[in-house]
Amino acid sequence: MRWKVPAGVLVALAFLIPATPAVAQTESPGLNENCQTVERKVYKDIRELVTIDLDTATDREVRVLTAQILAAANADSFSVLPRVIQERLNGPADELRAFLKADVQKAWSTDLRITVVRTLTRAGANVKAAAQKVLDEAAIDAYLAYLNNGLYAARALDCAAQPTPTPTATPSATPSATTTVAPTPTSSASPGVPGGEGGGLPVTGAGTATVVSIGGVLLLLGFASYLVGRRRRSRFVA
Structure with missing residues (x-):
């Protein structure tokens, strides 16, 4: 019971310790399940944090670790390991020491396996094959290698194999059917000629001279016929 208060303090300080690389690291961008570029998440190898001899370390060093x-x-959004640690922090130091030596990797391995299984959601053929191989191997090193590198390599292959979407054709503004424009009818009558369109001035020139000549000839013939007929009638009376 005497360790309950110090344990709570340690839990609060766990997020404020600047010397520990506890938070998840990020590296070069990768692709998510939607083939969108995102920051690649790197899962921390918890074994690298154990820099003390658990057999000779003080109780305080054990609790800080x-x-x-x-x-x-x-930071890695695990569920099993944080819950188990919270329970051990409220117990005796000897039990916490024994947990770090024997059981912490078991809980951590369970969280890594759960995380690998989650990557199968909406996964492609390459991701499924890589994840299944890791799950069959069931080793911490295999889980970390897959989550930090193998997953992104397999996902890149799946995204590259997806067909390129065909852009939707935009309807053309030009109508598909050809519209035939009827030619504008032209009048055979020249402008200015009676009966024609336009009501313009009379046509003058060679055509007018011909009409006048014919009219003059007809007028002379008519006058000559009149004189001949009158002369005949005069002779008959005498």
């Missing part, structure tokens, strides 16, 4: 592991587990 436990708090660092808890911060790393929370």
